[in-house]
Amino acid sequence: MTPELDARERDARAADPLSDVLSVADALRRHPTVRLGDDVDPGWCEALNLWVSTHGLERVTGRDATLVITGDPAHIGGAFWVHSPNAGVERLASTLSESALLTRTTGTxxxxxxxxxxxxxxxxxxxxxxxxxxxxxxxxxxxxxxxxxxxxxxxxxxxxxxxxxxxxxxxxxxxxxxxxxxxxxxxxxxxxxxxxxxxxxxxxxxxxxxxxxxxxxxxxxxxxxxxxxxxxxxxxxxxxxxxxxxxxxxxxxxxxxxxxxxxxxxxxxxxxxxxxxxxxxxxxxxxxxxxxxxxxxTPHVSGLTLAADVVEALDAALTEIRAGVRPSSAVGRHRGY
CATH class of the missing domain: 3.40.50.720 (NAD(P)-binding Rossmann-like Domain)
Known part of the structure; x- marks a missing residue:
């Protein structure tokens, strides 16, 4: 992203702080697609597939989807909305386009x-x-x-x-x-x-x-x-x-x-x-x-993410997006959290 484009996007978002949320809501209406990144814990797939199917969404395996659930920037593709299954989002926040919405999991x-x-x-x-x-x-x-x-x-x-x-x-x-x-x-x-x-x-x-x-x-x-x-x-x-x-x-x-x-x-x-x-x-x-x-x-075990945490975070974010509200789990990109 060039500095000029970065500045224009920042100005646009400052003028309309909900522009990314509204873009996601519109994209979900037109293309209600979800893709799981290769880094997603296989043990979570059953719970996430159930969440996708019960919310009128379609899981896809291609490169592009409206929502991508991943913690790896390599799996983002052209997503409008990226949800991190973890609380730490530093890798995503530093690489994701300003026009995309980034949310994260906190849960329990x-x-x-x-x-x-x-x-x-x-x-x-x-x-x-x-x-x-x-x-x-x-x-x-x-x-x-x-x-x-x-x-x-x-x-x-x-x-x-x-x-x-x-x-x-x-x-x-x-x-x-x-x-x-x-x-x-x-x-x-x-x-x-x-x-x-x-x-x-x-x-x-x-x-x-x-x-x-x-x-x-x-x-x-x-x-x-x-x-x-x-x-x-x-x-x-x-x-x-x-x-x-x-x-x-x-x-x-x-x-x-x-x-x-x-x-x-x-x-x-x-x-x-x-x-x-x-x-x-x-x-x-x-x-x-x-x-x-x-x-x-200890081997980084104090805050291991649970499948139920990811589903709860996605559920809340989707409800807020469809209501035109910025999700409480949205990441302040320039803060990095």
């Missing part, structure tokens, strides 16, 4: 990710790995009993659906939860939300004491999408603001570099890191993260 993922965070926050607090090791060796050792958190405050970077669910869950444990987001817009799931740039900025400078006293945090959760702005956002300077925090990353591994994390662990700024996402996946066996007792790695 926030609740399951919040459950994951709860599991590992409690496991670390209650020394679960240590007691499992003691069980295997028949060791009775009460020298380091579980203790309440030193500080009853948590910081969650990213206040979208995932971050909000995490905040509500940590709140049930008694944490005061501070959210950091791009805009600092208030969210009832958090005790307070601050603009990320004002709290930390994009440099290695220490945050202002008037915005965030990160040294009070017991838990730091990264719930960020992958965008150019979040790539490497968690810098050594940002982590220097913390004092022995438990870092949990359920967003994107690109948010914090391995060297940055290892440095923070060595310095005691991070006491433990629980990583469901890493810079490179699968995490290579050569990574130093595998050999640290202060790191727990």
């Amino acid at each position: 993922m926030p609740a399951r990710i919040a459950e994951y965070v709860l599991t590992w926050v409690l496991a670390e607090r209650w020394h679960v790995p240590r007691y499992l090791a003691h069980t295997a060796t028949a060791t009775w050792d009460r020298s380091e009993p579980p203790l309440p958190p030193r500080r009853q405050e948590a910081v969650v970077i990213g206040t979208g659906a995932m971050g909000s669910a995490i905040a509500r869950t940590l709140g049930l444990l008694g944490y005061r939860v501070v959210g950091l987001s791009r805009t600092g817009r208030p969210d009832g799931a958090f005790d307070v939300v601050l603009p990320l740039d004002e709290a930390f900025g994009r440099t290695d400078a220490m945050p202002s004491a008037t915005t965030l006293d990160a040294s009070r945090a017991d838990v730091l959760v990264l719930a960020l999408p992958h965008t150019p702005q979040t790539d490497g956002l968690v810098t050594p300077g940002l982590l220097r603001a913390f004092d022995g925090v438990h870092l949990v990353n359920i967003g994107r591994g690109s948010a914090v570099q391995t060297a940055t994390l290892v440095g923070a662990l060595d310095a005691g700024r991070v006491r433990h890191a629980t990583l469901d996402v890493t810079e490179q996946e699968p995490l290579p066996a050569s990574s130093p993260l595998w050999r640290r007792p202060d790191v727990t790695v």
